[in-house]
Amino acid sequence: MRPRIDPPLPQQYFGAAIQGGRVKMKAGELLELSLGYTAWQINQMISTFTHISATNFFESWAKNPKPMSPVILTIGNVLLMRNSPRFNVYGTDFGWGRPVAVRSGGGNKFDGMITIFEGSEEGSIDIEACLSPATLESMVDDAEFMDVVSI
Numbered sequence: 001m002r003p004r005i006d007p008p009l010p011q012q013y014f015g016a017a018i019q020g021g022r023v024k025m026k027a028g029e030l031l032e033l034s035l036g037y038t039a040w041q042i043n044q045m046i047s048t049f050t051h052i053s054a055t056n057f058f059e060s061w062a063k064n065p066k067p068m069s070p071v072i073l074t075i076g077n078v079l080l081m082r083n084s085p086r087f088n089v090y091g092t093d094f095g096w097g098r099p100v101a102v103r104s105g106g107g108n109k110f111d112g113m114i115t116i117f118e119g120s121e122e123g124s125i126d127i128e129a130c131l132s133p134a135t136l137e138s139m140v141d142d143a144e145f146m147d148v149v150s151i
Contacts, residue, residue: 004054019057021045035148090120104128111135 009017023041030038089102104115113130120126131139139145 004049004051005058006051006055017058019049019054021049035144089117102126102128 005017023038023045025038025041090099092099098120100120102117109130111130111132115128117126117128118124
C-alpha cells in the first residue's frame with residue numbers, strides 16, 4: 001500500500017500500512033473452477049486498491065482508527081493471504097550467508113494463513129502455508145493442485 005498513498009509516507013515510517021480485501025467464493029466454485037480462476041479473482045480484488053482508494057482509506061483510518069477484529073481469526077472457513085514485496089527477504093545477510101529459506105515468524109499464525117514471499121530464484125515465489133494436517137492431506141490428493149506446485 002505504501003507506493004499508493006499520496007502524499008507518500010516518510011521514508012523513516014516504521015509502521016504497517018495494510019488494507020484488507022475480500023474475495024468470496026463458495027466451496028463448490030473453488031472445486032469446480034480452475035486454480036487460475038481463483039488467482040484471477042484475487043488479482044482483480046487487489047487491482048481495486050488504487051492510489052485514490054488507498055489514500056482515502058488511510059486518511060479515514062487516521063481520523064477513526066479501527067483495529068482488525070480477532071473474530072476473523074476464529075472463523076473456520078477463511079483463508080487469509082499476506083505478503084510484502086517491499087522487503088528483499090533473500091537479500092538480507094546477517095553474517096551467516098544468504099538465507100536458504102524465509103519464514104514469517106510465530107505471530108498471527110492460524111489454520112488458513114498464507115504468506116507469500118519473493119522466491120530465492122529470480123521469477124519464483126515462496127509460499128508459507130499454515131494449514132491443518134487434514135487440509136494438507138487433501139491438497140496432496142488434489143492432482144490439479146500438485147501439477148502446479150513444486151516441493
